[in-house]
């Protein structure tokens with residue numbers, strides 16, 4: 586039986602997988618089971634921000650795995666406390682809760698908002714159309730995409746849906762039960778939709794005025810993707826809570842919820858927990874990752890991001906079916922007039938891995954270690970594929 590048949594027979598068919606079995610990765614490249622090499626401009630949906638098997642990350646994992654792999658959160662561990670200290674020193678004054686995934690990091694943020702709002706009778710959270718916050722029941726309800734809700738109703742109550750970049754729609758939803766506003770600074774799964782700076786600033790003002798928590802889901806925008814360590818730093822708008830996962834572990838499962846010190850009293854002993862959350866090996870990997878993401882490294886991400894966008898915009902002027910090119914740092918979307926699945930397939934055939942979301946938005950999430958030559962190569966392949974559609 587081929588790997589495709591085994592998958593079909595034994596695994597729930599919840600993913601529409603590309604017919605590609607990957608077996609090896611190094612830096613910006615992955616190899617399939619026929620030893621074909623691909624330039625990976627998807628990075629496992631912005632998980633492998635440092636590329637595949639970064640030597641510093643591999644070394645940290647090996648070192649920790651040979652020393653101690655797991656102890657319960659009933660005890661103290663050095664990698665976890667070091668990571669918490671690192672994250673707080675690099676973000677804002679507060680505390681961290683560690684989990685294993687993005688959905689869990691968001692669940693934790695939702696619980697903080699609810700617990701903090703409880704004495705005042707507040708529990709509603711304003712979220713946004715086209716958002717994506719996870720697949721657990723609460724994060725699914727927080728996700729503003731009806732197609733994903735279908736079949737799982739009744740949804741967890743308390744989520745109100747506003748329109749992205751529309752401050753009036755937010756204001757309309759605020760009432761005495763509102764506890765928080767939760768938003769991705771750039772919607773990833775929703776189509777690489779960038780929040781306007783003014784919009785995020787206005788959200789901050791509204792939260793200050795009504796005493797609401799501002800939660801940024803930075804599961805895609807965090808860990809250098811936008812050219813600063815956290816997306817909120819690129820926007821210059823400080824949230825009260827940020828959630829991280831994906832590239833925080835470079836492929837090992839870890840999630841983190843960072844809350845400003847004003848809100849840390851919301852959680853007391855027994856309010857939240859996780860068996861694996863903040864486990865030693867993922868934390869050791871994360872500490873290694875944070876060491877690589879120096880200000881100089883991030884400056885290069887911004888430069889390369891600007892270069893990549895400019896090259897894609899050149900293609901836009903060449904191909905009228907490109908509706909828009911948008912992005913920040915190395916989180917980039919190219920919206921088409923038509924469905925992009927075939928283009929993804931053709932790029933794959935020519936050795937370039939990209940993705941398509943919301944049917945018409947080609948999504949580029951290259952590893953942050955790429956250089957101009959890699960960008961030029963990706964553009965050359967992309968251009969040669971687009972030519973067929975002219």
Ligand SMILES: Cc1ncc(COP(=O)(O)O)c(C=O)c1O
Pocket residue numbers: 630686687688689691717718719720769773774802803804805830831
């Ligand atoms: C913005 C955002 N939030 C949350 C999640 C959920 O993360 P996970 O799949 O690790 O639960 C994702 C996953 O794509 C995401 O992009």
